[in-house]
Amino acid sequence: MISASAKGDEKRLSNFTSDPTPEDSSISIRAEQQPAWNPAEELKARTKVDTTVLPLLFLGLLVFQLDRMNIASALTGGFAVDIGVTQSTINLGNQLMFMGIVVFEIPCNMALQRVGPRKWISAQVLVFGFIAIMQVFIKNRGGFLATRLLLGFAEAGYIPGACYTLSTWYTKRELAKRVAIFFFGMFGGNAISPLLASGILQLDGHRGLRGWQWLFLLEGLFTISVSVILLLFLPGSPSHPKPLFGQGLIKFTEMDSNILRRRLELDGGEDLDEQGLKKIPLAIIWKTVTHYRRWPHFVSTFVVFSTWSPLTTYTPSIIMSLGFDRTRANALAAVGAFIALAVVFSFAFISDRTNQRGASVIAAQTCYLVTLIVAHQVQPHVGKWSRWGLWTAVNSFAVGYHPIHNSWVQLNCTDPREKSISIAMWVMSAISGLMVGTQYFQADDKPL
Template sequence: MVVNMHSRMSLQCGEYFRVLPLLVLGFATYQIDRTNISSALTGGFASDIGVNQNTINLGNQLMFLGVIVLEIPSNMVLQRVGPRRWISTQVFIFGIIATLQIFIRNRTGFLLTRAILGLAEAGYIPAAMYTLSTWYTKDELTKRIAIFFFGMFGGSAVAPLLGAGLLKLDGRGGMLGWQWIFLLEGCWSILVSIPLFTLLPEHTPQKAPTHAEEEGSKPSPQWNESHSTPLPLSTIYKTLTNYTKYPHFLATACVFSTWSPLTTYTPSIIMSLGFSRIDANALAAIGNLLTLPVILFFAWVSDRTRQRGLTVMFAIACYLIALVLLRCLQPNVGKWGRFGLWTTVNGLAVGYHPIHNAWIQVNCGSAGERSVIVMSATAGLMAGTQIFRHDDSEDGYPRGLLIMIILVLSGLVLTLVQSVIYRVLNRSKGSVPQEI
């Protein structure tokens, strides 16, 4: 009996350490397929299929709309079929769709493909975050979520580097550079679905009883609820009507919306400064790579101070300052000065997001509730696709940058309001303490 218990615990330990790396790998792949259009644009994708920037914005908007439409239904399916089959199937499907983008020839094909890609990607983030919440305790979950988002931002950093390399294949095999980007990166997603299907654990472990529990003493903290727990409509309704968390949702939508135009147009902006398309993609990766140490720094500040709300406000304020400097200084500096300003903005754009997300997660009442709140970030990304417009592009998007400044400032104020709400709730008699 003791041998069996040790064998079971050893097996569970191995599965425990497989979950997060596999989900991070899937997230990086997901993000590459979502954002590789930025590299395709520098390879002449828009002109080759006969569309303008407004159509590109609309296509990206349809993609995010597809994510929102199927996000909650996808997580309901997750409860029934389990993470291994559902997550791997999603990665396989959106890999196929991403690959088929090589056949896009006109506006209709582009819009239709982007919409279908969004529908296929809809469930990955909430499913992965929900799965994490069932494998890690509440104390462990915060850091795991921050690591999980490294997949997203790591994918954004790698995408332009891959684009720079793949654009060199332009003309090989009778294919254009942007077709090679869609083909090879889509095929990579299909390959990633294989280890997700074969290695991702199917079931949440049940924590073995401690000696104290066997003797009838007070039980130790339990793991979070199993993935088989259904996601009732009442949970969805309760989450959407919980006004005490509205500042969280609105702040996420406001600030995260500004990342959408950056991921799509930064390589094109850098190319407009006089760099070649390959150099522009390589240089665009610098800002995205800077995101990783920035996230680590703010995560360190959050852990040291135990003040997530204040850390989020600090990170957003740094991003706001960078945007203001870009808006004010870029008309008066040269090529490399503008590159430095745009790189700084990209590096600081999402430094707040993992900490903010973790702050939300630890104040949620259930894993089902956690899966619902992801929609606010996606809604922000969808709205943000329209911030940079063609008629504003010639001078470095001054109008778009002003809109971004207003949105980030609004997010900063909303984060302050949320922190105040938690403090008031903590002072209320009989309230459940909220982490601030």
């Protein structure tokens, strides 16, 4: 005897509509390989991914950015003076952190592919949070340089690894938009970091700790709490959707798992192992790295990020040097980051509306270049509020192209494994630019 529920499941699997909409089903699936399930069932399964995997990876990137960015606000709280280091040492420390990320970017991405996201990503965020807390105990130059280098090692591979993880859940047509949403974790971190710092730094002297120590401590504890959330709720793969511990808030049924796995197979027939993860052989890595058409993406990303790098460290200090107090300077530093969200949305809208990814990226980078030139020419001749406006404009346009560029890179990759390595190379280019850019602003450049 077949139960009523079993008959219902069988009926749903057979009620496939042959004319699905682009949003509610995967139109990348070829007509000759139409799946045997109802598009409503596919939408339900994909929504579960949208409400678990995507926001959790977004949250992980947010805390990475918070812990990486808080050095900028710590400097306004007397951090460099308290530990007895110069601006050159701060630049060197950031350079070491970015170097650590670059060196281990691809190896960590491959390790995640073997271990699985549930274990690797959760452990990575936990270690990063622990090292972030250790900054509370920095006393001298050696301690600062060591912790910055360790932070780089701990962060390596997270962005390409998260993008790879997303590619194990979404079809080609769905992936670009989800990766763009994921990157808003970075922009969100940029926006809220100085705002949080403006409040936390007011704890200066409480329980014998300096304001910058409270900053590292509280944001590091928040990062560790996020790692616990990942352990409890991050699904592994369509084949093994349960989190590492517990059942998770949203449960994937066997039908959900089958739909998610089968639609990926129909979308590209990727080579999946028994854990539902994609194998990335060395031949794919070599093919991707030596593909000359990829390198203009990497070079342009390197150049733009090198100019943005010093802004991520010194914007609050620059605004403070204009005559604003510490709290106001950190609050004003957040304005550019919030406007950057609108800039990113605007260029993303133009990109989607015109379907011209390359032209949108070039237009966004051109706007940034024009803003830099205007700021350089005008700044010496205006007052403090106008100079703040110029710095805010520069911060607003600095990374407006970033998510669109990511989509552009992905859309030019036919193999998801090649896509994963291309994103890793692209992130390495951005981090290399950040590493070089740490030396752009020197102490003798003051006051301009």
